[in-house]
Amino acid sequence: MSHENKYLVQGFTCANCAAQFERNVQKLSGVESAEVNFQASTITVIGDVTKKEVEKEGAFENLKLYKEDEQIVQSSKWRSSATWKTILSGLLLLSGFIVHGTVGEGFLAILFYASSMAIGGYRLFVQGLKNLTQARFDMKTLMTIAVIGAAIIGEWGEGATVVFLFAISQMLETYSMDRARRSISSLFENTPKKARTWRDGSWRDVHVKDLAVGEKVMIRPGEKVTVDGIVKKGVSSINQAAITGESIPVEKQVGDTVFAGTLNEDGQLEVEITKRNEDSTLSKMLKLVEEAQAKRASAEAFIDRFAKVYTPIIIAIAIVVSVVPPIFFQGEWSSWIYQGLAVLVVGCPCALVISTPVSIVTALGTAARHGxxxxxxxxxxxxxxxxxxxxxxxxxxxKGKPEVTNMWVSEQTTENEFLNVMASLEQNSKHPLALAILTFIEGKMNTSLEEVTDFYSETGKGVTGTINKVSYFVGSVGYINEVTHMSDEVISQVQQFKSDGKTVVLLATSQNVIGMLALADSVxxxxxxxxxxxxxxxxxxxxxxxxxxxxxxxxxxxxxxxxxxxxxxxxxxxxxxxxxxxxxxxxxxxxxxxxxxxxxxxxxxxxxxxxxxxxxxxxxxxxxxxxxxxxxxxxxxxLLSRKAKRVIKQNITLSLLLKLLALSLVIPGWLTLWIAIIADMGATLLVTLNGLRLLKIKKN
Structure with missing residues (x-):
């Protein structure tokens, strides 16, 4: 029987690496399907395969897998092997430059350069060479060809620099995507895994997954709410920022709804569970956000399609640049091969590939933080x-609730008498209009209500009752017209309220109308x-x-x-x-x-x-x-959507323009590996920082 397993993936450095991991897992025996969500950093595997087997297929990136309920080991960037290898690669590169500048590019300088390339680019070379054997051309393939070619023609220093800066570029991509993902995941961090519930006559700590609808849980001051439910006891202020985006705490009392993941600030609450853990609003938000990250924008789909055509074109251009001038125009082979290698470096699609996902994930996270x-x-x-x-x-x-907007009282009675009789009768009704009338009257006066006898409610019309031996009627215009006389003044007032689109409720005796209230759904x-x-x-x-x-x-x-x-x-x-x-x-x-x-x-x-x-x-x-x-x-x-769209267009344009500008230097033969490196790194840095600007957009 096939199983579906979903794992959180730690260690993705680029979209291409995520795609490679997906392909590797799909080829495993026993796997029916595997789908990687790079933006959410997850993989869903259907089939009969273990976590260890799946993780092994990500060894080329040193990927680590975690089940959804596992605690992810968040190691410091400074403790990761990739960081230290990059630092060591940089130190060896610097040593090579010093030796080169002091005694010339002899054996010692080349040794430093080669060591820097081996340490900083080992994983790059392994994957790049593997791609070459499978005729798969991505950024790692381009970089591998360029670096090995640079070494062959004796440009050790520049080749080592390419490796070092490529490693920094990969770290930058990883950081930017992690930052964008954290903008979403930070909303849901530290949601309690255990809840204090009433079982067998005492309060016990149990896992939230074991809670059932109808059970009661205790939420103490300073704790996060563990479940969706209704307050049965207590009063407190709840910070609902994780769910609604509102920063001001909301007062909660008996009968109010609370949500899992929100923060109980001061009072102690007893909450009756209305939804299982997996059905809570927070869980659904998490699921929807993750699905949202997988739903690709048209710009993102365009980049993917474009990159598949773009990379082979770059390789073709590099071959033409390396071969055509020496064969047809008596150019120097070493010089034009060098130019061709520079074309491969400048053509590396790092900035292009990262330009859209970093912007989209950042925008989704910013939106989620604001509810x-x-x-x-x-x-x-x-x-x-x-x-x-x-x-x-x-x-x-x-607001979806009627509110009293106008009042008219006949000259034969006082406002207080009218309101007192109206409230005494309406207190026995559960109609939405009656509740709105009572709320209005409670805000106007504080007198004790009269005793009502012979109370009767007629659905769709109104109510009747006796107070101090006088029969009163409350209801619609049609109902009151049946039980009493309506003067021209009353009819005129009713028509005026109705012309404003309001609902009219009248109070009358069998002789005349005492007063009326106009109600409307307020804006x-x-x-x-x-x-x-x-x-x-x-x-x-x-x-x-x-x-x-x-x-x-x-x-x-x-x-x-x-x-x-x-x-x-x-x-x-x-x-x-x-x-x-x-x-x-x-x-x-x-x-x-x-x-x-x-x-x-x-x-x-x-x-x-x-x-x-x-x-x-x-x-x-x-x-x-x-x-x-x-x-x-x-x-x-x-506003956020427009800015995200603008940033995506800027990123795509910027990354392509910088590359075209650098490639144009091939014509006079001015393109060097240094210029190629600066163009590639500069484009990656600019599009990443530009995408992360979306984190700062705020609701006015």
């Missing part, structure tokens, strides 16, 4: 192209600023898509400053509208809550779901997820 989950490089690119944004209304632009505080930010970024087409009636939609659109509205839409009509926008040439992002808008999210170029923390639907349906209900993350996401 924005982008499910792959392709969606990162798409977000940068957006020129139209469609929004769902309820729960997206608005999120950040919605107005959001539209201004989007318009300032050049996204001028902002559309409200809602199933609500047009007046209500128009009021919300006017309040937040949107350019278009489409009201009275069924879910399939939302999908058709998004399709029409795309067919008209727009690049559309759809923002919704991930529940009612799943089809529209899938139809848009980019589907963005709100409030992914704790919402499985949002995590599964959208391309981009805001882990907190915070619309202000949208401009940040578009």
């Amino acid at each position: 924005v989950l982008i499910k792959g490089g392709i969606h990162l690119e798409e977000a940068g192209r957006v020129d139209a944004v469609a929004f769902d209304k309820t729960g997206t632009l608005t 999120r505080d950040e919605s107005i600023g959001l539209m201004k930010a989007l318009h300032n970024m050049g996204i001028r087409n902002t559309i409200l898509l809602t199933g609500d009636h047009e007046k209500s939609a128009q009021m919300i659109a006017n309040e937040v400053g949107m350019t278009n509205i489409k009201a009275n839409l069924l879910p399939d009509e939302k999908v058709n509208y998004v399709k029409a926008l795309r067919e008209g040439g727009a690049h559309v992002a759809m923002v919704g809550d991930g529940v009612n808008d799943a089809a529209a999210l899938a139809t848009a170029n980019v589907g963005i779901a709100m409030g992914g923390a704790g919402s499985d639907v949002a995590l599964e349906t959208a391309d981009i997820v805001f882990m907190k209900d915070d619309l202000s993350k949208l401009p940040f996401t578009v």
Whole structure:
């Protein structure tokens, strides 16, 4: 029976090495398939094969494998053999230069140079020669040919320098990718492996994988929350930065939801588990981030395709440069072979190969730190192209909860009397409007409520009850119109509230209307600023898509400053509208809550779901997820995507231009190994540092 095993890989130095490792493992007996995710530094193997056998296939890079639940031994860079070999190679190279400059390039200087090449480039040569025997041409093949050729024509010093600087280049790539990966993994570090749970009449420490839904765990002050669950006892502040990106701690009390991986700051909590460890929001985020790293952007796919053609072209150019001038133009063989070797060095595609993945992984990590989950490089690119944004209304632009906005009281009663009777009756109702009314009244007055007798609730209409021998009715306009007389003044006031798209709840006796409250789903505080930010970024087409009636939609659109509205839409009509926008040439992002808008999210170029923390639907349906209900993350996401796209273009252009510039020196015969080395190292350094700039982008 085949098994699927996933291992974390330590020691990748470049994308080509990761691809070579994947090919090696795929050839193993008993392996059905093997897939390396270079960005996430993992390998998934399906088949009947041991960890030791898989690890052996990475010996050429000294790779180490760890199971997902194993503790990775993070050794210091200064303790690694690769670092010390590079340092020793550099010291021997320096010694060679000193001897060379003092007594000339004799046996001793060549010995130092050769030792520097052997120590710094041993693994390079082994893999490069192996590639040559298999007619596989990558950067290690190019470097091996160039260095051995330099030694053959007597350029020992320059050959040794190429080896030393190539080793530094590899260390730089490793560092930059590790830094980019850490920007993501740091969010999830130190998640507790054990939890204190109540079993057999006492608190016991058990592994989080052994916890079951329904059990209770204790989270003490200063500890990380071990599970997703509901607070059953206690009050505390929880830092949810790892999940939602918000730095300000959130107050949690009985009935509130907490997430695994967040930090309990001050109080002690007892939490009832609602999700198994592997189903927690944190675990799903980890899985989605890793999958996102494997989803390659179009720029990354282009680089891979280009590199496969580019490397043989460079080898062909090097051969032409080495052979054509001596044969047809009486050039010196040694001089033009030297030029050909320099072409191989300058043509090494290190900078080109690293240019895209370092930018994408860095951008994904930066987004995750701010509570924005982008499910792959392709969606990162798409977000940068957006020129139209469609929004769902309820729960997206608005809070999704009704709030009292207006009050009208007849001249025959006081405001306090009206509110007191209204609250006394509504306290017995569980309707969302009743809860909103009670919240409003509690904020206005603090009087004891009246005793209600003969209470009765009629679904869809309202409630009735007797207070101090007087029968009162609370409900919709239609219900109140059935039980009492409505004056022209009352009717006029109702129509005014309704024209504003508000819901009206009236309080009346059998003789007359005492007063009314108007309720509406209030706009999120950040919605107005959001539209201004989007318009300032050049996204001028902002559309409200809602199933609500047009007046209500128009009021919300006017309040937040949107350019278009489409009201009275069924879910399939939302999908058709998004399709029409795309067919008209727009690049559309759809923002919704991930529940009612799943089809529209899938139809848009980019589907963005709100409030992914704790919402499985949002995590599964959208391309981009805001882990907190915070619309202000949208401009940040578009800005990050645009900058990442710009950085990728800069990196590709920069690496190619530097190489073309250096290669152009072949024509007058000016290209040297020194210039080739500087061009290759300079390009690698520049694209790496440029990619890491994305770590500094912050949400305003």
